[in-house]
Each structure stands twice: as structure tokens, then as C-alpha cells.
Amino acid sequence: MEERKKEIIQTITDHFKDAVSNPYDGNRVDFTIPKQQIPAILFYLKDEMGFNHLSHISCIDWLEDKQFELVYILWSYTDRVKVFVHTRVDREQPVMDNIDMIWRQANTYEREIREMYGIRFAGLEAPEEFLLEDWQGPPPMRRDFDTYAYAMKTFWDRQEARSNAQDVRETIRRRTGEELPDFAKKYSR
Amino acid sequence: MINDKVSQKIVDIIQNFARKHSLWVLAYGTGCGAIEIPPTMTSRYDAERLGVRGAATPRQADVLLITGYLTTKTLKRVIRVYEQMQDPKYVIGFGSCTINGGMYYDSYNTIKALDRYLPVDVYINGCMPRPEAVLEGFAKLQELIQAGKADGARKYKENLDWYRANQKEVIPVWRMPEYNW
Numbered sequence: 472m473e474e475r476k477k478e479i480i481q482t483i484t485d486h487f488k489d490a491v492s493n494p495y496d497g498n499r500v501d502f503t504i505p506k507q508q509i510p511a512i513l514f515y516l517k518d519e520m521g522f523n524h525l526s527h528i529s530c531i532d533w534l535e536d537k538q539f540e541l542v543y544i545l546w547s548y549t550d551r552v553k554v555f556v557h558t559r560v561d562r563e564q565p566v567m568d569n570i571d572m573i574w575r576q577a578n579t580y581e582r583e584i585r586e587m588y589g590i591r592f593a594g595l596e597a598p599e600e601f602l603l604e605d606w607q608g609p610p611p612m613r614r615d616f617d618t619y620a621y622a623m624k625t626f627w628d629r630q631e632a633r634s635n636a637q638d639v640r641e642t643i644r645r646r647t648g649e650e651l652p653d654f655a656k657k658y659s660r
Numbered sequence: 661m662i663n664d665k666v667s668q669k670i671v672d673i674i675q676n677f678a679r680k681h682s683l684w685v686l687a688y689g690t691g692c693g694a695i696e697i698p699p700t701m702t703s704r705y706d707a708e709r710l711g712v713r714g715a716a717t718p719r720q721a722d723v724l725l726i727t728g729y730l731t732t733k734t735l736k737r738v739i740r741v742y743e744q745m746q747d748p749k750y751v752i753g754f755g756s757c758t759i760n761g762g763m764y765y766d767s768y769n770t771i772k773a774l775d776r777y778l779p780v781d782v783y784i785n786g787c788m789p790r791p792e793a794v795l796e797g798f799a800k801l802q803e804l805i806q807a808g809k810a811d812g813a814r815k816y817k818e819n820l821d822w823y824r825a826n827q828k829e830v831i832p833v834w835r836m837p838e839y840n841w
Contacts, residue, residue: 603769604732604736605732605831605833607832608768611768616768618766618767618768619766622765622766622767622768622770622772623766625830626761626770626771626830627771627772627773627776627826627829628760628761628765628773629759629760629772629773
């Protein structure tokens with residue numbers, strides 16, 4: 472496996488000068504690459520190296536860097552090695568290349584990322600609405616979206632039901648007269 | 661004879677007795693709580709002793725069991741289901757999510773108090789309530805039905821404007837049929 476990993480890293484860094492390999496243990500190979508080369512490297516990994524299976528497309532919001540990170544996770548059935556391909560997208564103008572002509576299932580992941588993070592995928596043919604029905608707020612998985620404030624503003628909150636919370640032993644004590652242990656008293660407000 | 665109060669009372673007692681012993685639950689699991697229903701229904705706890713059993717469609721069901729959190733997307737379906745059910749109909753709120761939001765109190769897409777949107781007859785608290793608690797909830801509902809106090813459906817009809825206003829607050833795009841009341 473180690474030899475095969477070295478071979479994969481060697482081949483990819485030879486073909487893609489901008490690809491940077493990050494060291495990882497186990498059956499994981501890891502690359503970082505500029506976003507323009509993503510379709511090329513994925514086509515190459517699929518057709519030439521036998522990474523037939525797209526496991527997942529993941530998205531990370533780096534708010535401090537003003538960037539989104541996209542991670543493409545591929546798996547090879549013959550080598551039993553997984554490849555992670557990282558790329559960074561600008562947060563102000565989040566546009567990425569669509570790759571659903573390589574793997575059909577990428578369509579679903581891209582729709583989800585578009586809805587949850589607001590990243591546009593150029594050439595993605597799918598209805599705008601995916602999981603969130605009639606959503607009118609900002610993309611909810613972005614880190615600058617204040618979920619708590621939004622929930623408090625949108626949905627009516629039963630305040631006293633939280634502040635009067637009692638430990639279940641309190642109810643048992645009232646019903647049966649059973650002594651409440653000391654540690655349980657602090658949970659009853 | 662029909663307007664005679666004493667005979668009406670006797671009819672009510674018999675009617676309520678019959679109703680409380682055949683609570684058919686709509687098989688519609690909304691949150692994670694639906695996983696507690698199979699053990700309640702099957703041989704160990706055997707809810708059918710109390711006349712509680714599953715029903716396939718809203719029009720055959722008497723009880724709507726809201727098992728856990730409701731997203732606004734599910735709430736829409738639940739309202740439609742509830743409005744399709746025939747009288748007599750009862751709602752049981754199941755788990756702390758229906759009472760005050762539970763662990764989803766800060767979620768961007770889940771409602772926090774079910775009784776703002778549907779009339780709830782019985783709440784069962786816990787996260788999750790065990791089958792014993794579920795059965796206790798059904799026993800409580802039976803008590804209320806026998807006493808004639810489980811009148812959520814009547815409240816819903818009388819205060820439809822209030823419920824509608826609350827529902828439309830969280831469902832901005834309203835594409836629902838208006839039923840005759």
C-alpha cells in the first residue's frame with residue numbers, strides 16, 4: 472500500500488505542477504490544488520488511476536480567510552486507497568466548476584452545497600430548491616449566519632418552559648415522597 | 661327525546677366509552693420518536709390492550725401522534741393531515757421537542773411549541789419517552805375522553821383564525837387547500 476501511495480503521489484505531482492501533496496497515514500492520499508484544475512485532476516484520477524467512486528464532496532467555511540474549502544473524496548476499489556482533493560474558493564464570489572458530467576451523484580452534493588453555503592456551480596442544471604422549502608434567509612450553514620438569533624426571531628419560544636425545568640426526580644418526590652438526593656437538587660430550578 | 665338532557669348524557673357516556681377504547685393512531689412518524697412506537701405496539705408492551713393500533717390513512721385515524729421535532733417543511737404536511745382527519749380526532753405531542761423545542765431550540769428550521777399550530781390534547785415529555793410513558797400518555801388521553809375534556813378539535817375550529825395566523829407566520833408560502841369547516 473505504501474508503495475502504491477508513493478506511486479499515486481508521484482504520478483499526480485508529475486502531471487499537475489500546482490498539486491501539493493499533504494502527508495497522511497493509513498490508506499489516505501491528500502492533495503491541495505487551485506480550483507481551475509479540479510475537473511482536470513478528477514478526470515485524470517478517474518480515467519487513468521482507477522478512482523471510480525466519488526464518496527463525497529464536502530465544504531468548509533473559512534470565515535477568517537474569506538474562503539470556502541471544497542473537498543472531493545474519491546475511492547479506488549482495486550487499490551483500496553482514498554484520495555482527498557482540497558481546493559479553496561473565494562468567499563465573496565463563490566463560483567466553482569460543475570463536475571456532474573464525471574460522476575452523476577456529484578449533482579446531489581453540489582445542489583446541497585449550493586443551498587447550504589451559497590456556492591454557485593457554473594453549468595449545474597438543477598432546480599434552485601433542494602432540501603429547504605421556501606427558504607428566504609441567507610444560506611444556513613455559513614458561519615456568519617446566526618442560527619440562534621434567527622430561530623429566536625422566526626419561531627415563537629416558550630421561555631418559561633426552559634427556566635422552570637425540573638429534574639424528573641422532583642416529580643417522583645412529589646408523587647411518592649421519596650427523598651431527593653443532594654446532587655439532584657441543583658438541577659431543579 | 662333528542663333534547664332530553666339526561667338521555668343525552670347517557671348517550672355521551674356510552675359514546676365516550678366506545679371512543680376511548682378504539683384509538684387508532686395514524687402511522688406517520690415525524691421525528692426520531694417514531695422509533696419508540698414499534699416497541700409500544702409489539703408484544704412486550706402491546707398497546708392494543710388499550711385499543712391503540714395503527715391506521716393507514718388520515719381519514720381512518722383518531723389520534724395524530726407527533727413524535728418529535730417538526731421542521732416547517734413537515735409542519736405543512738402535518739397540518740394537511742390533521743385537517744383531513746375525521747372527528748373525533750386527538751393530537752398527542754410526544755417528546756420535549758414538541759413542548760419547548762428540546763435540543764433543537766436553536767435550529768433554523770424547526771418550530772418550538774406545537775400547541776401554537778395544532779391543538780394538543782396530551783403532551784408526553786421526555787427525550788425520548790419510553791414505551792411506559794407513551795402508554796401512560798394514552799391512558800391519560802382515555803381519561804380525558806371519558807370526561808369529555810379532549811376537545812382539541814373543537815378548539816381548533818373555534819379559534820381557526822388564531823391557528824392559521826400562527827401557521828402562516830412560519831410557512832411564508834401558503835399553498836394549502838382550504839377545507840370546509
